Amino acid sequence: MNLKGKRISIIGAGKSGVATAEIAKSLGATPFISDSAKIKDKTVLEKLATLEIYCEFGGHTSKALACDLMVVSPGVSANAEIIFDAKQAGIIVWPEIxxxxxxxxxxxxxxxxxxxxxxxxxxxxxxxxxxxxxxxxxxxxxxxxxxxxxxxxxxxxxxxxxxxxxxxxxxxxxxxxxxxxxxxxxxxxxxxxxxxxxxxxxxxxxxxxxxxxxxxxxxxxxxxxxxxxxxxxxxxxxxxxxxxxxxxxxxxxxxxxxxxxxxxxxxxxxxxxxxxxxxxxxxxxxxxxxxxxxxxxxxxxxFAGVEHRLEPVRLIGGVSYINDSKGTNVDSVFWALKAVPAPVILIAGGKDKGGDFSALNEMVIKKVKLVILIGQASDKIEATWSKLVTCIRADSMEDAILKARINSKPGDTVLLSPGCASFDMFDNYEHRGQVFKKAVWDLKPEGASK
The missing domain is CATH 3.40.1190.10 (Mur-like, catalytic domain)
Structure with a gap:
């Protein structure tokens, strides 16, 4: 495929967008990155400057439409206004894949x-x-x-x-x-x-x-x-x-x-x-x-599986801690609960994706002794499950782990399986899982409190 001399606008400055810009430049194209969000990671800006790739953050301007091809990162909605404007202008719009x-x-x-x-x-x-x-x-x-x-x-x-x-x-x-x-x-x-x-x-x-x-x-x-x-x-x-x-x-x-x-x-x-x-x-x-x-x-x-998917983290005081941060929807929580031994202290919540948590009612009754809620979806989940199981709130992942420790006893499973996206509190599900694992490893090995 010949991209030499082409002007390519890349919408989204995440991992996919930056990689697309690098490849486009290596093939002789002139890439331009546009992101609606303000820059969070300064290293991205430094990398783009080193590669001499022009960019804009905090909104899309007419510069993003001055292109022969627009490549859209996975995190950008197909209904985004910039994509609509590009198509109206007759610009070819592709996803990264x-x-x-x-x-x-x-x-x-x-x-x-x-x-x-x-x-x-x-x-x-x-x-x-x-x-x-x-x-x-x-x-x-x-x-x-x-x-x-x-x-x-x-x-x-x-x-x-x-x-x-x-x-x-x-x-x-x-x-x-x-x-x-x-x-x-x-x-x-x-x-x-x-x-x-x-x-x-x-x-x-x-x-x-x-x-x-x-x-x-x-x-x-x-x-x-x-x-x-x-x-x-x-x-x-x-x-x-x-x-x-x-x-x-x-x-x-x-x-x-x-x-x-x-x-x-x-x-x-x-x-x-x-x-x-x-x-x-x-x-x-x-x-x-x-x-x-x-x-x-x-x-x-x-094959032992992948990180953040039913990943055993630590056994401390007879309590097993399992990281299922990749469990970002209701169905994945069902399979996680089915796979781990009861009684379960479930850490759930995050950015709501529109899932129906009542679909888990039977499994929650059967296996969960306590739900610790984090993030934006806490109200929705508590309204669904509060009559089935005790639900408490945590201000952070570290707070959730401390509350799980206090309420656990030998034989329990503490399971992070949020059933939600991570973007309200974390960069992504990997970041959420890493914070969970660090909080678990920060626990002192003196046994569960109950």
Whole structure:
């Protein structure tokens, strides 16, 4: 793709935006970054100055529209006024992954879904690496796709975690292997209702052709209804149905490829029913790429999961502290609660994404002894659960950990699984998880208070 001499406006100065600007400049384009927010991280400004990349912060001016191409970062809404103005002016508008796709010579495995994306993306990446394939894991996990796109050789794979934000504005982007894990209400604060959210996610299949592959969760009713219409080859996976052609498993039995047993379900190192489903999805992707059973089974037996997703942090005074900061929606909290032993002290809250917390009522009654609320969604969650379980407030993560310590006793699990976004109190979910872990490790090892 020839960008030489092109003027490219990049909307959003986060990790993706800065990476896009760097790549654009290296290809001979003239990038300009515009961000509606005021600059928080001075190192970003210093980096852009060093690279001689012009920028503006605190609002979009007419400078952002003086371009041949506009590239939008994932954090920017498709309904943003600057995007509307650009389209009205006839400017081509792409998401970052569209540009990355056009720069990538290798094959692409794209992973989307409401929950489990990061774990499954990392797992698929490890399986492909173990098979000796040039593998680059990117997207919402680690590096932006655009940062590594040109490094992927023709015989290599980009393993890309994809959000609805990234998919909603694609033009030609398509993965060779598309993995769709599940669908539950999420990001309703940004999308215009559930159907708009589903439509954005479904775009992962939009440009696929007959020779491509779609690995899809048979157990998800919405997906099982909508996915038979895709053009690519369908590979189903299921925990509920024995599939003659597909990947299926039982929690107490084995994982199968059709009628061929691959391994015992109990041998999958990452625990929980949701992770068994994620493992089946990863197997479907790996087998579709021609990876041998032995190579994928090796990784499934050793892969320990990812940071901030049901991550054991510390056992102190007989109380287990678990970091599930990646649990940013209601459904992810359900699976986290299902996976950990009761009684649970649950730390929840943050920036509300429009989720229905009453969907967790039965699980809360069954497993939670105390809810400690943080962030903007505290009122909403307390109104939903206060008649089911004791709910208390905390002013900070450190305060939440101290309150959890005071109210815990040996055998309890303290679980951070917020069910909300992090941006009201933290930079991102990683920052939230790091603050949680530091607060836990700052506890003195003298046993729980009760």
């Amino acid at each position: 569209e540009l990355a796709y056009r720069l990538c010579r290798g094959k692409i495995v794209g992973i989307t879904g409401s929950n489990g994306k990061t774990t499954t993306t990392a797992l698929i990446g490890e399986i492909f690496k173990n098979a000796g394939l040039p593998t680059f894991v990117c997207g919402n996990i680690g590096n932006p796709f655009v940062a590594i796109a040109q490094q992927v050789p023709e015989n290599g794979y980009a393993i890309v975690e994809l959000s609805s934000f990234q998919l909603e504005q694609i033009e030609s982007f398509k993965p060779d292997i598309a993995v769709f894990l599940n669908l539950t209400p999420d990001h309703l604060d940004r999308h215009d209702g559930l159907e708009a959210y589903i439509d954005a996610k479904m775009r992962i299949f939009e440009n696929q052709k007959v020779g491509d592959v779609a690995v899809v969760n048979y157990d998800d009713q919405t997906l099982s209804k909508r996915c038979p219409e895709v053009k690519s080859r369908l590979v189903w996976f299921s925990l509920q149905k024995m599939l003659d052609d597909g990947i299926w498993a039982t929690t107490e039995g084995s994982i199968f490829d059709g009628k061929t047993e691959l391994m015992k379900s109990s041998d999958v190192k990452i625990k929980g029913e949701h992770n068994l489903s994620n493992a089946c999805a990863a197997i479907g992707a790996a087998l579709s790429a021609g990876i041998s059973k032995d190579k994928l089974v090796e990784i499934l037996k050793s």
